[in-house]
Amino acid sequence: MDLVVVLVVVVVAVALVFDFTNGFHDTANAVATSISTRALTPHTAVVLAAVMNLIGAMISTGVAERIGSGIITPPEGPHGLTIVLAGLMGAIAWNLVTWRLGLPSSSSHALIGGLLGAGLTAAAQVHWEVVTWYIAVPMVLSPLVGFGLAAAVMVGVTWLARARPYHRTMRRFRLAQTVSASAMALGHGLQDAQKTMGVIVLAITAGDMYEGTAIPLWVKICAAFALALGTYVGGWRIIRTLGRRVIDLDPPRGFVAESVAAAVQYVAALGFHAPISTTHTITSAIVGVGASRRFSAVRWGVARDIALAWVLTPIVAGAVAAGTYLVVSPFLP
Structure with a gap:
């Protein structure tokens, strides 16, 4: 079999593995607040998130x-x-490390950092x-807007519900x-499944098997199901961090944080086609609703660790991707 065909198959498979890790890594984005406030049982929340991820991806x-x-x-x-392939490996490696540590980092920025790290190393455009x-x-x-808007909306909701x-x-x-x-x-x-779709199109284009930027239906279906399956498996370590360790959530704060984060995602995806981080958006919204009550309501030590992971995400993923390319490229024709 031709080497290019083999590589295309491998890259598509690895892209779907990344999509799966994205799903279980980022399950917390959608369900942590609802589970923490007991609005939904863990099983119901994860199933609901998987179904809505599938719909959003299409x-x-x-x-x-x-x-x-x-x-x-x-x-x-x-x-x-x-x-x-190297970009994907960098992103997967960072997803697994931060999942093991229970840190809600961005799969999106890991992927982007990985692609940039490998691309710069290979002198790609x-x-x-x-x-x-x-x-x-x-x-x-996006996190600044998420924080500020969530804090402002929470103040308004608290005032309206005071009596x-x-x-x-x-x-x-x-x-x-x-x-x-x-x-x-x-x-x-709407955000994260599409990033895998884009990578698969990037791969089949590099393999000279596709032209254009439109996303084929089979790519949409594969990416949507891989993300939904990963979401169903659930990343419970990160769910505990977002749902319990950042602030003590109650139903009003959970509702406001989720609503604001969702709104920011829709504007970014549909209005600007910008690949923002759902992790950054929901985390900053959670911190915002906590800070609206009192500054000390936020466990700033946990928030500091999360912010450090955000800064390191594209750097480490890019470095791993660059190293992967340097190791593999000498063996290529």
Whole structure:
């Protein structure tokens, strides 16, 4: 069998493995708050998230096209496919490390960092304008917007509910969290499954098996199911971190954090086709609703560890990807 065909098959398979790790790594983004506030049982929450991820993955392809053609343009043939493979290996390695540590880092930024690390090492074409305006700027802005908007909305919700019966209010917010958790999971599918779609298109294009930026139906289906399956498996370590260790969540704060994070994801994906991090968005929203009560309500030591993981994500993933390319490339024709 031709080496290019073998590499395409390997890269597509590894891309789906990354998508699966993305699913179980980021399950917490959609369900941690609902489980923590007992709005949903763990099993119900994970099943709901898996279904909504699947639906969200099929809605739009703007983010997928951005990843597939907007970050790097690898050369055709074995070296181009090795660049994509190395980028995926860097992202998978970081996902597994942070999952083991229970840290909610960004699978998206791990993937982008991996592609950039391998691409720069191989002297591939990097689209710096796209990287700057559609990746770096949203990377900084999305958590700031999530934090500020969540804090502001939480202040408003607290004021509106101040004279309401406590137990009835909590019960209603628990019911509302079914909707907000669904919206968050839909947004996760809208964002994260598309990144794998884009990588698969990048691979089959480098293998000279496809032209254009449109996402084939088979790619959509494979990426959507891999993400949904990973979500169903669930990343319980990270769920505990987001749901319990950052702040003590109650149903109103869980509802506001999920709703704000989902809204930011929709605007980024549908309005700008920007591949933002669902992890950054929901984490910053959780910190925002906690800080709206009082500054000391947030466990800043945990938040500091999470922020450090965010900074390290593209750096470490990129370094692993660069090392992988340097090891493999001498054996290529």
